[in-house]
Amino acid sequence: MARLILFNKPFGVLSQFTDRSSPTPRATLSDFISTKGVYPAGRLDRDSEGLLLLCDDGRLQARIADPRFKLAKTYLVQVEGDPHEADLEPLRRGMRLKDGPTLPAGVERIAPPDLWPRDPPIRVRKSIPDSWLRVTLREGRNRQVRRMTAAVGLPTLRLVRWSIGDWTLEGIAPGTSMEINLP
Structure with missing residues (x-):
């Protein structure tokens, strides 16, 4: 029976169990997850928050993390600016980033x-409005959502991964987890 842990990763936590790259200790998964033998299925940047899945089954881990399976990942994204529908169209069509074209994304204002x-709280500028978007991707490049919103003039202020496939953060507080036993 495969074990799956849904973890609400707080801002500033690395998506790994150890941190040997920094002379000053940084928060890692080991500060929150005591279950042995589970590993992250994918990554979530240190400055992003939200759903991180950990499991003890290599096949399941690959199915979740590997872009060829195109598992939908939905993010709640606070951006700087007040976008119009036309501003969001390049994200919906797919766009070219430095590492190549993206697949079309589901994007809506919320x-x-x-x-x-x-x-810490996000930086707020009194003279510049901010807005929220729901962005759904079926690929997962390094800092992709941030790079896409920046490319259309909407820098990301806060990024929360809300769901991966059918798994969501519903009812999981930051820094806490919920374990699911899968058949």
Whole structure:
């Protein structure tokens, strides 16, 4: 029976169990996850928050993380600016980034979601509005959502991965996890 852990990764936590690359200790998964024998299925940047899946089954890990399986990943993204529909069209069509073209993304403006406060808070500029988007990708390049929103003039202020496939953060507080036993 495969074990799957849904973890709500806080801002500033590395998506790995150890950190040997920094002279000053940084928060890692080992500060939150005590279960042995599980490994992250994919990554989530240190400055991003939200759903990170960990499992003890290599096949399941590959199915979740490998872009060829095109498992949908949905992000709640706070951006700087007040985008119009035309501003979001390049994201929906697919766009060219430095590492090549992206697949089309599902993108819609949403009302500010009811999320936990971020620590530290995002920077706020009184003269520049911010907005929230729901972005769904079926690929997972390094910092892809941030690079895509920046390319259309909407820098990302906060990024929360809300779901991967059918698994969501619903009911999981930051820094906590929920374990699921899969057949």
